[in-house]
Amino acid sequence: MSIKFGIIGYGFMGHVHEEMLANLDGAQVAGICDIDEEQLKNVKDGIKRYVHAEDMLANPDIDVMIVAANNNQHKELVLKSAKAGKDIICEKPAALSVADLDEMVKAVNEYGVKFTVHQQRRYDRDFRVAKEVYDRKLLGELYTIKSSLYGFNGNMHDWHIFIEEGGGMLYDWGVHLLDQILWMIDSNIKTVFADMRNVINFEVDDYFKIILKFENGITAEVELGTYYLSDKPDWFERHWFMGGNKGSMYLDGFKPKGKLVRTTRLLQNVPGKKIMTASGPTRSFGEPSPGLIVTENLPEIYTEHGDYFRNYLKAWKGEGEFLVKIPEIRRVLSLMEAVRESAKTGHTVDFE
Numbered sequence: 326m327s328i329k330f331g332i333i334g335y336g337f338m339g340h341v342h343e344e345m346l347a348n349l350d351g352a353q354v355a356g357i358c359d360i361d362e363e364q365l366k367n368v369k370d371g372i373k374r375y376v377h378a379e380d381m382l383a384n385p386d387i388d389v390m391i392v393a394a395n396n397n398q399h400k401e402l403v404l405k406s407a408k409a410g411k412d413i414i415c416e417k418p419a420a421l422s423v424a425d426l427d428e429m430v431k432a433v434n435e436y437g438v439k440f441t442v443h444q445q446r447r448y449d450r451d452f453r454v455a456k457e458v459y460d461r462k463l464l465g466e467l468y469t470i471k472s473s474l475y476g477f478n479g480n481m482h483d484w485h486i487f488i489e490e491g492g493g494m495l496y497d498w499g500v501h502l503l504d505q506i507l508w509m510i511d512s513n514i515k516t517v518f519a520d521m522r523n524v525i526n527f528e529v530d531d532y533f534k535i536i537l538k539f540e541n542g543i544t545a546e547v548e549l550g551t552y553y554l555s556d557k558p559d560w561f562e563r564h565w566f567m568g569g570n571k572g573s574m575y576l577d578g579f580k581p582k583g584k585l586v587r588t589t590r591l592l593q594n595v596p597g598k599k600i601m602t603a604s605g606p607t608r609s610f611g612e613p614s615p616g617l618i619v620t621e622n623l624p625e626i627y628t629e630h631g632d633y634f635r636n637y638l639k640a641w642k643g644e645g646e647f648l649v650k651i652p653e654i655r656r657v658l659s660l661m662e663a664v665r666e667s668a669k670t671g672h673t674v675d676f677e
């Protein structure tokens with residue numbers, strides 16, 4: 326028997342969900358709702374169309390609602406879905422504040438429905454490779470982890486430039502990048518420092534740099550910029566860097582390319598050897614002596630689009646747990662509030 330899904334919000338992500346579920350055994354899209362009737366004109370035959378969420382929620386055949394509407398709609402749609410007794414997958418960010426999330430969780434518990442959030446970037450291959458390096462302690466004691474994403478064309482689209490709609494890059498990609506870091510690093514955060522900018526947007530952030538100091542000694546830096554203009558061929562760049570006392574890892578791209586890099590011996594105090602660069606002489610940043618640098622391939626990790634829903638279908642049937650748990654979502658939203666506070670005050674914020 327297939328689990329029947331209803332999709333609320335048939336824009337970019339609503340279409341992605343529909344296509345994903347159409348290719349998965351054990352799932353069926355039974356209804357699609359959008360307040361904008363135009364959006365519904367391409368809904369396939371056999372799938373019911375709704376303009377009002379309430380009408381789709383009254384359909385007893387639908388088991389799970391996927392909330393894929395604009396960010397500022399999530400709370401109301403989750404509350405209504407819970408009240409209608411539907412299980413819920415909510416798009417990220419689950420809520421615009423921790424207080425809103427708490428209200429949603431209260432309703433979900435009151436009506437006894439299943440609730441999780443679409444933080445599917447926990448399956449991104451670049452992230453999983455970095456997480457494998459972390460989990461297997463391949464670099465010894467880590468001191469730094471950097472996760473960055475840059476857009477080279479200055480593009481921010483549709484409602485994402487309006488505060489009222491829940492726009493801004495912290496709510497957009499920021500929630501993914503922070504969720505990845507928090508899911509990877511198994512330690513409490515001591516302090517948060519953040520710089521957030523509206524470089525070209527009037528209302529919302531289009532750049533941020535966030536520095537998290539963890540109790541286990543790691544400092545993580547998460548940086549995103551949309552107005553990082555360049556004519557490089559890819560129009561975006563995704564990077565990871567990890568540094569430990571037994572080596573470094575660099576990783577570029579969503580299809581990860583990179584290396585683990587080590588030295589054959591430690592050079593703590595060597596005679597200074599001067600080399601000349603275009604910007605003058607240096608000793609510390611010259612080329613390494615022959616044979617000093619050795620590299621290893623990154624661990625091979627394969628994930629596929631659809632892994633999130635494969636996990637969901639199993640967990641829904643009671644065969645395991647949902648990958649994304651609500652206390653984890655709450656921690657990320659709390660962190661985002663600390664990020665905003667730090668960016669507003671210019672001060673470091675104590676956390677956890």
Ligand SMILES: NC(=O)c1ccc[n+]([C@@H]2O[C@H](COP(=O)([O-])OP(=O)(O)OC[C@H]3O[C@@H](n4cnc5c(N)ncnc54)[C@H](O)[C@@H]3O)[C@@H](O)[C@H]2O)c1
Binds near residue numbers: 338339
């Ligand atoms: N997980 C991811 O990787 C990922 C990627 C992109 C977007 N998203 C999330 O998906 C959600 C939708 O983003 P999008 O880019 O698809 O936006 P979009 O503007 O393309 O689509 C949103 C759709 O929701 C409809 N809508 C708005 N309010 C509604 C309501 N109350 N009831 C029914 N329909 C309503 C709009 O008419 C629109 O068609 C956002 O929360 C966004 O953060 C997640």
